[in-house]
Amino acid sequence: MEKFLALTVDGQGSELAAEVREYAIDQLPEGDVTIRVAYSGVNYKDGLASIPDGKIVRSYPHVPGIDLAGTVLASSSPDFREGDEVLVTGYGLGVSRFGGFSQAARVPADWVVPLPKGLTALEAMALGTAGFTAALSVHRLEENGLSPGRGPALVSGATGGVGSWAVALLARSGYEVTASSRKAGESGYLRELGASEIVTPAELEVPAGRSLGRERWAAAVDPVGGPTLPHVLASVRYGGSVALSGLTGGADFAATVYPFILRGVNLLGIDSVFCPMDVRRAVWDRLAAEWKPGEALVGAIARVIALAELPEALGQVLRGQMRGRAVVALGD
Known part of the structure; x- marks a missing residue:
């Protein structure tokens, strides 16, 4: 993957706008693990990151998205290898660094959770943050x-x-x-x-x-x-x-x-952003086992949208009009 698309919020002061832009892979921030993102999700915090008075993001242009699931493209960490299925929620994702509304992301290894057996990437982001x-x-x-x-x-x-x-x-x-x-x-x-x-x-x-x-x-x-x-x-x-x-x-x-x-x-x-990794993994393991959502439950709560539909979804979540969860499909 040399190029990828990402929803980008850009502008100054009260003039912020969101649009899909193309990036080169070397424009990603420094980090240990590069991920091909399959799905992300729309959260209230993402809505705040897209408006001038949201008080979430300090500088623009910015790619929101505080969660993602996908496959490792490259890793300098011994804990992850190319092809591993992973997920990331919280920490600085989509806040202090480019987030999950992107076909590619790069993050520190200690932010990454191996996708638990029993969950697909879609199920993981139907749950998401x-x-x-x-x-x-x-x-x-x-x-x-x-x-x-x-x-x-x-x-x-x-x-x-x-x-x-x-x-x-x-x-x-x-x-x-x-x-x-x-x-x-x-x-x-x-x-x-x-x-x-x-x-x-x-x-x-x-x-x-x-x-x-x-x-x-x-x-x-x-x-x-x-x-x-x-x-x-x-x-x-x-x-x-x-x-x-x-x-x-x-x-x-x-x-x-x-x-x-x-x-x-x-x-x-309840702090889901900096929750300790041992607790984080234990909760995700429960979500893949006793709390695993069936197909019917995923279908009832989550709807899948395209990258181009994100601006409207961000407006819905800010207006309190979002029922359940919108999942963004980012695969090619």
Whole structure:
């Protein structure tokens, strides 16, 4: 491979635009492993990287894409050889260096995860950063005592990428799942993923003047944050946990200490970007085994798009109009 195509965001100030450009392989950044990218995925962070006030990327031109799966083209690392199937999520991919919206990428070897046996590259990116974040959330909740017999689990922002996968993974692990979404027409989709109850964010609100609501959830997966989070915390059962991974609802929230000191609630921060490699591999191994998505589930959550369709998909994810996950096909 001497030439390749990549979606490039370029411009200055408020004038940013995305277009597909051709590059030479020697224009890739320094790194140990060069990858022929088969698939990437559209994430909220990628949307932020494409707009002037996204506060994700410091300089342009830039190739977004915070995850990828593909095959090693060349490697100076003894851990990887030409032809190895691999995936990369997080670290600086698509942020501090060119990312996955490209037919080729070059990264440090310690960012690379061997594609687990049992997963195809398409399945890996149907999951992608969103599925990994959802799985890491469930993994951490279980480490903190969650089990199917403890009671229902809540998932906020349930039609998004993280939310969709969280509903599906919890349901297939035997949990009773309540899905929260403001999209009234998506109840059929959420039930298809395994939700037994669907509520709106308004139904999660604790009555005004009360610091605690009734104990409803054994745990919650929250990729939304913002003003809904205090209501979720105030309704978690004694000793339960909330796994917080996102800020699509806003970075700020106002809460009291009462859920923590009166009910022993745990607020677990979920960092899928710099998650230690041993934990990262363990979670991906679960996604290739007990949590492996079947063909029907992949088809329900993910849709495959072409490189040229990416600008519209990035706009959809920023507007909150993305259901599930868009996977970008980058093969020749």
